[in-house]
Amino acid sequence: MQKQPLILITNDDGLNAQGISVLTKCMQKLGQVVVVAPNGARSGSACSITPLVPVTLKLESKEDNLTVYSCSGTPVDCVKLAYEKVVPRRPDLVVSGINHGDNASISLHYSGTMGAVLEACMKGLPAIGYSLRTRASQCDFQPYLEVVEKVADHVLRNGLPQDVCLNVNFPEVPVLRGVSVCRMARGIWQSEWKDTDEPGVFRLTGSFTNLEPDAEDTDYWALDHGMASVTPLGMDMTSYPCFDTLKSLQE
Amino acid sequence: MQKQPLILITNDDGLNAQGISVLTKCMQKLGQVVVVAPNGARSGSACSITPLVPVTLKLESKEDNLTVYSCSGTPVDCVKLAYEKVVPRRPDLVVSGINHGDNASISLHYSGTMGAVLEACMKGLPAIGYSLRTRASQCDFQPYLEVVEKVADHVLRNGLPQDVCLNVNFPEVPVLRGVSVCRMARGIWQSEWKDTDEPGVFRLTGSFTNLEPDAEDTDYWALDHGMASVTPLGMDMTSYPCFDTLKSLQE
Numbered sequence: 359m360q361k362q363p364l365i366l367i368t369n370d371d372g373l374n375a376q377g378i379s380v381l382t383k384c385m386q387k388l389g390q391v392v393v394v395a396p397n398g399a400r401s402g403s404a405c406s407i408t409p410l411v412p413v414t415l416k417l418e419s420k421e422d423n424l425t426v427y428s429c430s431g432t433p434v435d436c437v438k439l440a441y442e443k444v445v446p447r448r449p450d451l452v453v454s455g456i457n458h459g460d461n462a463s464i465s466l467h468y469s470g471t472m473g474a475v476l477e478a479c480m481k482g483l484p485a486i487g488y489s490l491r492t493r494a495s496q497c498d499f500q501p502y503l504e505v506v507e508k509v510a511d512h513v514l515r516n517g518l519p520q521d522v523c524l525n526v527n528f529p530e531v532p533v534l535r536g537v538s539v540c541r542m543a544r545g546i547w548q549s550e551w552k553d554t555d556e557p558g559v560f561r562l563t564g565s566f567t568n569l570e571p572d573a574e575d576t577d578y579w580a581l582d583h584g585m586a587s588v589t590p591l592g593m594d595m596t597s598y599p600c601f602d603t604l605k606s607l608q609e
Numbered sequence: 610m611q612k613q614p615l616i617l618i619t620n621d622d623g624l625n626a627q628g629i630s631v632l633t634k635c636m637q638k639l640g641q642v643v644v645v646a647p648n649g650a651r652s653g654s655a656c657s658i659t660p661l662v663p664v665t666l667k668l669e670s671k672e673d674n675l676t677v678y679s680c681s682g683t684p685v686d687c688v689k690l691a692y693e694k695v696v697p698r699r700p701d702l703v704v705s706g707i708n709h710g711d712n713a714s715i716s717l718h719y720s721g722t723m724g725a726v727l728e729a730c731m732k733g734l735p736a737i738g739y740s741l742r743t744r745a746s747q748c749d750f751q752p753y754l755e756v757v758e759k760v761a762d763h764v765l766r767n768g769l770p771q772d773v774c775l776n777v778n779f780p781e782v783p784v785l786r787g788v789s790v791c792r793m794a795r796g797i798w799q800s801e802w803k804d805t806d807e808p809g810v811f812r813l814t815g816s817f818t819n820l821e822p823d824a825e826d827t828d829y830w831a832l833d834h835g836m837a838s839v840t841p842l843g844m845d846m847t848s849y850p851c852f853d854t855l856k857s858l859q860e
Contacts, residue, residue, distance in 0.1 A: 405655035405718045406683075412810045413802075432657075434719070438801050439811065464731050464844065467656045468685070480715050480797065512858060521795070522848045524855075539855045541847040544772070546731065550689050551664075559663045560690065588858055592848035593715065596792040597773045597841040604775075604790045607763055607839055 362423075363389030363450040363514050366478070368436040370400040370457065370470025373418070373428050377456035380499040381488065382424070384506050385453060388514060390423050392449070394440035396470075397428040401459075402562075403470035405477065406432050415439050433474035441481055451514055452478035455488035456506070458495060462527045462577040462587060463545035463568065472525055472591075479523035479593055484513045486524040491581055502528045505537055505586050521593040527577055528586050535584035542589055543576035544569040613674075614640030614701040614765050617729070619687040621651040621708065621721025624669070624679050628707035631750040632739065633675070635757050636704060639765060641674050643700070645691035647721075648679040652710075653813075654721035656728065657683050666690050684725035692732055702765055703729035706739035707757070709746060713778045713828035713838060714796035714819065723776060723842075730774035730844055735764045737775040742832055753779045756788055756837050772844040778828055779837050786835035793840055794827035795820040 365385045369378040373395040385391050394415070413431040420426070427444060429436045437452065457471040466472045471487045478485035488506055490497065509526055518524065525542075528534070550564035568578045577587035616636045620629040624646040636642050645666070664682040671677070678695060680687045688703065708722040717723045722738045729736035739757055741748065760777055769775065776793075779785070801815035819829045828838035 399661065402658040402660045403655075404657040404685075404724065406657040406721075407653040407655075407719050407813060409653045409813050410650065412805055412807075412812050415809050415811065417809075434655075435813070438813070442800075442802050443811070466846070467727060467731070467844070468658050470657075473655065476718060480718070482797070509858060512855075516854070519848070519851045519854065522851050537859050539852055539859055541849070542845055544845075546733075549693075551693050554663055556663075558666050558668075560666065560694070561663050562658060562660050562686070562689070588855060590848040590851045590855060591846040593718070593846075594793055594795075595717070595842040595844075595846065597770070597843035598792070600770045600773050600841045601790055603767070603770065604763075604839060604841060607760060608788050608790055 364445065364447060365389045365391050366440050366445060366449040366452045367391060367393045368395050368433050368454050368474045370396065370403055370433045372396050372398045375458065376496055377458055381453060381456050384503050385510065386423060387507065388510055392440065392445055393426040394429055394436045394444055396433060396436060397430055400432055400470045402468050403432045403473060404468050405434050405473040408432060408435050415443060433470040434477040437474050437477040449483055451510060452483050452485040453488065453510060456499060457489035458492055459489060460491035460527045460581060461487065461489040461525060462581055463543040466525055475523045476593065479521060484518045486510060486513060486526060488526045490528045490530065492530045501532055501534055505534060509588060522590050525589040525591055526586060527581055529581040529584050531584045534586055537588060538580035538585045539588045540575050540577050540580055543573060543578035615696065615698060616640045616642050617691050617696060617700040617703045618642060618644045619646045619684050619705050619725045621647065621654055621684045623647050623649045626709065627747055628709055632704060632707050635754050636761065637674060638758065639761055643691065643696055644677040645680055645687045645695055647684060647687060648681055651683055651721045653719050654683045654724060655719050656685050656724040659683060659686050664690065666694060684721040685728040688725050688728040700734055702761060703734050703736040704761060707750060708740035709743055710740060711742035711778045711832060712738065712740040712776060713832055714794040717776055726774045727844065730772060735769045737761060737764060737777060739777045741779045741781065743781045752783055752785055756785060760839060773841050776840045776842055777837060778832055780832040780835055782835045785837055788839060789831035789836045790839045791826050791828050791831050794824060794829035
């Protein structure tokens with residue numbers, strides 16, 4: 359008998375978030391599942407790691423097909439710990455989410471959900487991040503589960519190219535209008551600080567502007583039009599086209 | 610009389626690190642300087658932000674040509690706060706570092722130094738990160754200052770293409786053998802956790818392996834051969850070549 363796929367799950371909203379519970383149930387249909395997730399909210403933690411203080415890993419539950427750990431670190435720490443201290447073999451797939459809040463356009467750079475995905479990718483593991491455009495902590499994930507499973511199944515069957523991972527985002531709609539394989543939109547965050555009662559003390563907030571609202575090949579366009587976006591991301595951030603403009607620095 | 614360039618400086622080792630003090634002195638030759646840096650070490654903070662607790666900004670000193678603030682947040686928070694609450698106009702240049710430790714290859718994804726640079730780039734500001742391959746908290750930065758200034762001067766004069774920033778790394782050598790405009794090397798971090806006396810509690814560590822040690826067009830090769838590396842980075846992480854392999858998801 360062929361071995362079941364081994365699927366590692368994490369997130370950045372913490373082990374008790376609704377999104378990771380929904381994702382776990384969905385992944386259990388596809389294989390054996392190990393969850394290693396933060397023991398609380400880690401929103402906006404990007405690819406951050408915890409080099410200065412020790413990190414705790416705690417077994418929360420263990421059933422036949424599902425093992426769950428909590429971790430005091432960041433989502434990236436969770437992947438690193440799971441990889442080295444938890445899983446019995448290399449996972450066939452790493453999934454992160456489902457995040458409460460989208461990670462389309464440049465928001466992916468701040469995202470702990472996607473930080474975990476990038477980390478898995480750096481370890482050579484096929485990895486997918488799922489995020490839902492919502493501000494609610496409780497929502498109906500039902501409309502998205504078919505696509506969640508379809509993308510995971512595709513990656514389990516076909517793998518992903520070397521150094522590539524997937525950023526999947528959903529609009530908050532009762533029925534998805536389709537799936538768009540697309541690029542990151544250009545965007546900008548503005549008005550990012552709210553004053554508090556104390557001078558010199560601020561709270562992070564901000565409003566996002568899509569800088570190319572008419573570009574149909576972008577993740578934001580897909581979300582704005584009721585579609586799920588699937589954006590392949592590469593780990594090599596080198597900007598090759600501008601080498602020529604920098605050549606004089608070598609002289 | 611033409612206005613002096615306005616240069617914003619930050620880092621991830623904190624305001625008291627030697628690297629930012631050296632960088633500040635160097636930038637004062639080129640323009641008016643505003644420093645907004647973390648009030649302590651923020652190593653490994655990547656592009657993380659502080660959405661859950663308030664962030665404090667504190668004026669530390671103000672001279673004719675140099676204003677210094679400390680900030681309780683991450684390097685990205687520093688750039689966001691500086692941009693919206695501190696600088697009198699859009700900076701002509703944002704520099705981050707000089708980091709104690711290199712940020713070549715995939716290490717850039719974890720780097721708070723580079724997180725600040727990516728943030729500035731997302732705001733459309735020309736930005737450069739500088740890092741030195743060293744484990745020492747006190748070191749001789751003299752061998753690198755000519756290149757630090759040369760790269761900054763180049764960017765002040767010519768700007769950078771849209772959505773592109775620079776990752777500059779130095780090897781620890783008495784005399785640089787040159788400057789290489791190059792790409793990120795592929796690499797991997799392994800053996801990342803050290804046990805502590807307490808079961809289930811670990812300390813992050815790790816050893817890096819360059820997966821393409823013979824590739825002369827990479828940052829790691831440059832550093833290994835006594836040269837400074839200058840790597841242009843693009844903010845669009847979309848992996849365009851693999852769109853075709855994902856097309857079936859749209860059906």
